[in-house]
Amino acid sequence: MRHKSFEDMDCPMAQSLEVVGEWWTPLILRDIVMLGLTRFDDIQDDLGIAPTVLNSRLKHLIDKGLLERRQYNEHPPRYEYHPTEAARDFEPVLKALFKWGLKWTTSPAGTWS
């Protein structure tokens, strides 16, 4: 384990972070919930994330009830990841993060356009 779990903390925010707080996870949810990407390869291309990391994050989100996996190709096996209501309900958090970033951070190019 690279960090202590928040599982035992009696706070809804800590429990949220236990589900969605890992590095990469909010961006994966952005891709699926806000951009409508569902296929492993599309998400991987968009984020430039290592396949093993993406796989582990998706598995965690399925376990926690935020995603459903559906096979769309048999040979080779290929899967889509669809958001559940719990994932769609996470959109206000993503929007608040986006809004904060727009105000308080600068783009790598220097300014948000």
Place this chain on the structure above:
Amino acid sequence: MRHKSFEDMDCPMAQSLEVVGEWWTPLILRDIVMLGLTRFDDIQDDLGIAPTVLNSRLKHLIDKGLLERRQYNEHPPRYEYHPTEAARDFEPVLKALFKWGLKWTTSPAGTWS
């Protein structure tokens, strides 16, 4: 580095995560912005976080302009960490995370009361 940086990604959400996305950081901001804790020892007691980790997260938040450090005791040296406007402006994200957790997670005791 334990993970790839989001620094080069041209998205306000990725830039937000670069500032506040590390493990523990949202809970540290909750303690400072919402609970009004400012002293190192109080935050550490509240979270049960390792001092070295807390120190590194606070330093990062100072570097990124979310906290200001003020000395309140000389011998031994003790510091308070005060939120800037950027940190106070992060409250909607914390509240959205709290609200999501209340709806979609369960407390370690079984249910949120």
